[in-house]
Amino acid sequence: MNFKTVYLLALITVFCFSCKNNTNSNNQEKESNTTTFANSQPNIVVLLCDDLGYGDLSSFGHPIIETKNLDKLAETGIKLTDFYSTAAVCSPSRAGLLTGRSPNKAGIYDFIPGLKKSPDNRHLVHLQTQEQTIPAMLKSVGYSTCLVGKWHCSSRFNSDKQPQPDDFGFDHWMATHNNAAPSHQNPKNFVRNREKVGEIEGFSSQIIVSEAINWLDNRTDNKPFFLEVAFHEPHEPVASPEDLVQKYLPKAKNKEEAEYFANVENVDLAVGRLIEYFEKNNMDNTLIVFSSDNGPETFMRYNRAKKSYGSPGELKGMKLWTNEAGFRVPGIINWIGKDIHTGTTNKVVSALDYMPTFAELSGAKLPNRALDGESFVSLLEQGEFNREKPLxxxxxxxxxxxxxxxxxxxxxxxxxxxxxxxxxxxxxxxxxxxxxxxxxxxxxxxxxxxxxxxxxxxxxxxxxxxxxxxxxxxxxxxxxxxxxxxxxxxxxxxxxxxx
Structure with a gap:
């Protein structure tokens, strides 16, 4: 082999090596520029109102109610104009959220009353242990879990005859069967980890946020956490702080409407307390999703609904309707400490999508069953989400x-x-x-x-x-x-x- 041949071979080798390095470098650069949130194991917080209307937040068009904390979450995060609860009434909506499946498949079709035998076996209805839930899924990958507020997924609440929140993966829970009673003020019907609490002074929205903060303060590990804050507000029986009621009296039709307006703002103030806690304690990898279980109650549909002044906005219908106002509700996503694709979107998102989304973000395996929800991680990353399954x-x-x-x-x-x-x-x-x-x-x-x-x-x-x-x-x-x-x-x- 002469010198010229050797020289040419050397040039080819150098050229190939250079191409390979450039290719690797380009791939590495491409990978480093590709944002992915998968497997980041964020803290996950679900904020869920009860009977909040599509038009009840100022960021969704209410002309009077002030909701500055939720508005800020929407402004700095994602405001979802086409967000759907999983049902037009409370119990099935909550079951669908927890399981990622239509609540009909779990056998929860309507709100669950207290125990009373009926020809349609309604007294048997409860979330069954074979239903796999978000908290149980997240526990499998190291999460601590907590529920505060409203449960409403069993006809026998706090009974060994039916599963309770801890049977579905909640490490800690303080909840009521249905509404805070006798009203949102000084409720007497909370149960904490299967033990009755007795009367608690204050208003329900603030009480449950305090419970959540205490749980967070008393954790002895650094695990990521899943926290569901299920507000009773603004479901009847409405009760609100008097200073907030007085604030709204000049703009309301009557005192009952002022109490409703104050009720929504009190939720907003409770959310503000929780956000402030996250920020002060440097919980800078916390995903927050906010919505309602269904649309607003109809004024005087039943005799205790005398303060039900919720607004459907431009939507047709109310709670219990299959028109839009029954299950199209305000939706907000925010991620403290992460740069997500922010802004207002009309992408169609459902509470059914929580389970697959949280699974992708946490690295958890999805339950071995067909889900009705789809992961919306692409919405967080690129602002794009085009669901394949109809709702x-x-x-x-x-x-x-x-x-x-x-x-x-x-x-x-x-x-x-x-x-x-x-x-x-x-x-x-x-x-x-x-x-x-x-x-x-x-x-x-x-x-x-x-x-x-x-x-x-x-x-x-x-x-x-x-x-x-x-x-x-x-x-x-x-x-x-x-x-x-x-x-x-x-x-x-x-x-x-x-x-």
Missing amino acids: IWAFYDAINAHRVALRKGDWKIMGRLVADNEELPHIHNLAESNIELVKRAELTDFVLFNLKEDISESEDLALKHPEVFEDMKTLVKSEYNELLNESHVWKREEENKKS
Whole structure:
């Protein structure tokens, strides 16, 4: 081999080595410029109001109520204009949030009353231990977990005959079955870790935030934490600090409305206390998500609803409706200490999405079952999230006639349920006594809306967009039948069995 050949080979080797280094360098640079939040194990805080309307925060358009702390979270984080709870009423909404699955699959169709036997086996209803939840999932990867506020996922609260919050992964809990009683002021019905607490002085929103702060203060480890703060406000029976009531009296119709306005601001002040605690204690990797379990209560729907002045904003309907105001609620995401893609978005996000999102962020494995939610980590990273699965609600006790609703993209379709040529009776629970009737019911009398152009669902577009209508009609029938087939039916044989 002559010198010229050796020289050429050396040049080729140097050139190849240089190319390889440049390629590696470019790949490393690309990797370093790619932001990913996966497996960062942030602290995770779920803030959940009770019956808060879409239009009840000043950042969502309320002209009177001041919510400066929540507004700041929205301004410095992500304001979600198209955020959905998992149901139009409390108990199923909470079950869906915790499991990432339609609450119908867990057998929770309506609010859970206290223990009272009924032909539809409603007294049996509770979240069953085979349901896998967010706190249990996060515990598997080292999280400490806490619930404060409202539970409402069992007909036998604080009883060994049904599972309680600690059976679903909560290390510490202080909660009530349903509402704070006798009102938000000086409640007497809290239970802490299966022990009755007795009367607590103060207002519920502040009481539960104090409990959360005490739990955080008394932790003896440095584990990441999952904290659910389930406010009772602004659900009836409303009670608010008198100084806040006086503040709103000049702008309110009456004292009852002023009390409602003050009730919402008191939640905001409690949130402010919690945020201040995080910041003072350098909890700079804390993801916060805020929403409501459903839309606002209708004024005087029942005799104790005399202070229910919640606002649906531009939306049609109220709580218990499958129109938008039933389950479209204010949504806010903020991440203390992380640079996320901030701003207002109309991406369609649901509380069903919490479980897969938290799994991706924490490195936890998802439950070995089909979920109805999808991870929205891409929304945090790039501001993009285009859900593949449609959102469907089947609420057999809805106030409006169209009890099944589905949203896909900008479109929403709703249908009535008719069995034996009559509208399906209002049903609280699927049981042996009614399941055959429900299975015979057919979806009919559909209406179609474009929510991007018509947030108020004011114009049925079925005739104007026949191709979209036929596609959506086929889709909702298929999705509803699949949901019904997977829905839990409560049977008497479950009476004495702790599930």
